[in-house]
Amino acid sequence: MIYLDNAACTRLDERVLEAMKPYFFDTYAVATSEFGYSMGIDAKEGLESSRESIASRLGASSEEIIFTSGDTESSNMALKGAAWALKEKKGRHIIVSKIEDFPVLNTAKALQKQGFEVTYLDVDAEGFVDLEGLKSAITKETALVSIQYANQEIGTAQDLKAISEICEEKDVLLHTDATHSFTRLPLNMKELPVDLVTLAAHTIHGPRGIGALYVRKDTPITKFMDGGFQEFNMRAGVENIPGAVGFATAVELVTEDETRQLEAMRDRVIERALSEISDVALNGSREKRLPQNANLTFHYVEGESVTLHMDMRGFAVSTGSACFSRSLEASHVIRGIGGDHERAHGSVRFTFGRYNRMEDADAAIDAMSEIVARLREISPLARK
Amino acid sequence: MKVEKKSEMRFPYSEKVLEHFRNPHNVGKIENPDGKGLEGSPACGDMVAVYIKVEPETKVIEDVKFESYGCASNIATGSVITDLARGKTLDEAKKITWKQASEELGGLPPIKAHCSVLAVEGLRAAIRDYEEKHGLVTEKETTTEEVIQQRLKHVMNPLTGLDVIRTNLILKTSVEAGVVRVVIDLPADHQFAPSIKEDIMEKLGSLWDVERVDVVFTA
Structure with missing residues (x-):
């Protein structure tokens, strides 16, 4: 199986597993204070050095990293936490982009039900948030803006610098979901005035079930899950120390060289698809996009048929077609960039990871040209 | 708990569906068809075209072809429904149901029903088209x-x-x-x-x- 759905989840790196193992079998105690027993102190050290390592990758300080169960929890914590903390002091208005991934989008919808007003910002045909639109959407009542760093489906990377400057100037908290961009695109908290950042391990060959929320010092956040006093009293529950160690190891293993290799595979898929197959359109920006993401619409064919044919040939890819989704709804991202049903219907996403080689990218496009030709043969829409 | 890993590939469809999906029958267009039906569902985006050739005396469907811009269940249903319709009279073919097609295919996932119903509707639309063109349709019915x-x-x-x-x-x-x-x-x-x-x-x-x-x- 040639796995090209690394945006959904990645294969765990053995080195990550090796780093985690001692925290399952040797140092399995909960993290205790410095007055606790030895195993608990060792466990605490494992947790804190992982925190330190992730913080340094971000140009953050350790206390600004809160471990969570993954990006869904991190984004819930950021949006609900900030909205609840500021609803009296600031107001009940939040702003998100239309093409956010579900953790942000559906948390915003949940807040709407609790009486918050939500603005869903439009994006242009490549998926970029309209900066003027953002400026004019911010009011005195706005508690939080949440705009993703890079898109999960079409790969478009926002101009986070410009967005953060607008929010800083207007004195509004900014959250960004960096699930797909962390370690692959530059992100330095010393340089960017972003207050909250969602991070996850499952997209970078780390374990699933672990993520983090970067919380800039003094950012008002109401604790949203009640329980113990772990994670600076911001996230209750027994710490997932093996997970944290795995996450930190996964972060350390991502290199610039590797990212450039993924980018080369991405470019190969985009360039070959556009030049060798007719009626193909790239979704998202050509220049400012995730290095590991290629998303293309193959007109006149349907995505679920494509993925099934790809599966039969040993490839795992994904599509924005309604037929593929659990809700039978076409991708909200493709519709968000002004695409119609047809654009979503034939969209196919290829996302690369550590265990892919250039041959995989080539083999995928070889298979795609064959499959697309075959499906167009039976399509009432295709030019023949 | 030990979860056994299945060695064969796992698809959400029956072998029969996959076979019709891989090698659909009666695919294509009929030039100058006697009846043509085009059904599309904006809800799922799929689209089906069905073409029929009808023997004018006996009203038997002599030839039937389909085209699909759809997912696997849509393609497979188009394939099986055209098999079923061939050689039947228009009145017989009208009575072919989605359920029959689904049974013929060894069952379809429930969530996929509406993509496959489209193929059945495409066939009925082609028959209706023939009937309308040949003056076989009576008065327009008031919507009640x-x-x-x-x-x-x-x-x-x-x-x-x-x-x-x-x-x-x-x-x-x-x-x-x-x-x-x-x-x-x-x-x-x-x-x-x-x-x-x-x-x-x-x-x-x-x-x-x-x-x-x-x-x-x-x-």
Whole structure:
């Protein structure tokens, strides 16, 4: 199986597993204070050095990293936490982009039900948030803006610098979901005035079930899950120390060289698809996009048929077609960039990871040209 | 708990569906067909075209072909339904149901019902087209509640794969002065609400004397 759905989840790196193992079998105690027993102190050290390592990758300080169960929890914590903390002091208005991934989008919808007003910002045909639109959407009542760093489906990377400057100037908290961009695109908290950042391990060959929320010092956040006093009293529950160690190891293993290799595979898929197959359109920006993401619409064919044919040939890819989704709804991202049903219907996403080689990218496009030709043969829409 | 890893590939479809998907029968266009039906569902985006050649005396379907811009179940149903229709009279072919096609295919996932119903509707549309062209259709029928109920039987409830009437999803229907109102027993933010709504709008909006369709959710 040639796995090209690394945006959904990645294969765990053995080195990550090796780093985690001692925290399952040797140092399995909960993290205790410095007055606790030895195993608990060792466990605490494992947790804190992982925190330190992730913080340094971000140009953050350790206390600004809160471990969570993954990006869904991190984004819930950021949006609900900030909205609840500021609803009296600031107001009940939040702003998100239309093409956010579900953790942000559906948390915003949940807040709407609790009486918050939500603005869903439009994006242009490549998926970029309209900066003027953002400026004019911010009011005195706005508690939080949440705009993703890079898109999960079409790969478009926002101009986070410009967005953060607008929010800083207007004195509004900014959250960004960096699930797909962390370690692959530059992100330095010393340089960017972003207050909250969602991070996850499952997209970078780390374990699933672990993520983090970067919380800039003094950012008002109401604790949203009640329980113990772990994670600076911001996230209750027994710490997932093996997970944290795995996450930190996964972060350390991502290199610039590797990212450039993924980018080369991405470019190969985009360039070959556009030049060798007719009626193909790239979704998202050509220049400012995730290095590991290629998303293309193959007109006149349907995505679920494509993925099934790809599966039969040993490839795992994904599509924005309604037929593929659990809700039978076409991708909200493709519709968000002004695409119609047809654009979503034939969209196919290829996302690369550590265990892919250039041959995989080539083999995928070889298979795609064959499959697309075959499906167009039976399509009432295709030019023949 | 030990989870056994299955060695063979795992697909959500029966072997029969996969076979028809891989090598669909009766694919293509008939030049100068006697009847042509084009059915599309904006709810899922799929589209099917069916072409028939009819023997004028016996009204037997001599040749039938289809084209699909759709997912696997849509393609497989198109393949099997055209197999079933070939050699049948128009009246016989009209009676072919989605259920028959589905049984022939060894069952379809419930959530996929509405993509495959399209192929059945495509065949019926081709037959209707023939009948209209050959003066076999009588007066235009006024849209009544019965007509609406009848049409709604072709809207699938994705939760079950059965239609919205049979699964009691429709609380109320009414028609007055060209305005149809349908009340659905689902909250408006239910995951399937938009696709059901679109499907209903499409099925009822095409009636000749209907000007507007209001789809109302309960919460």
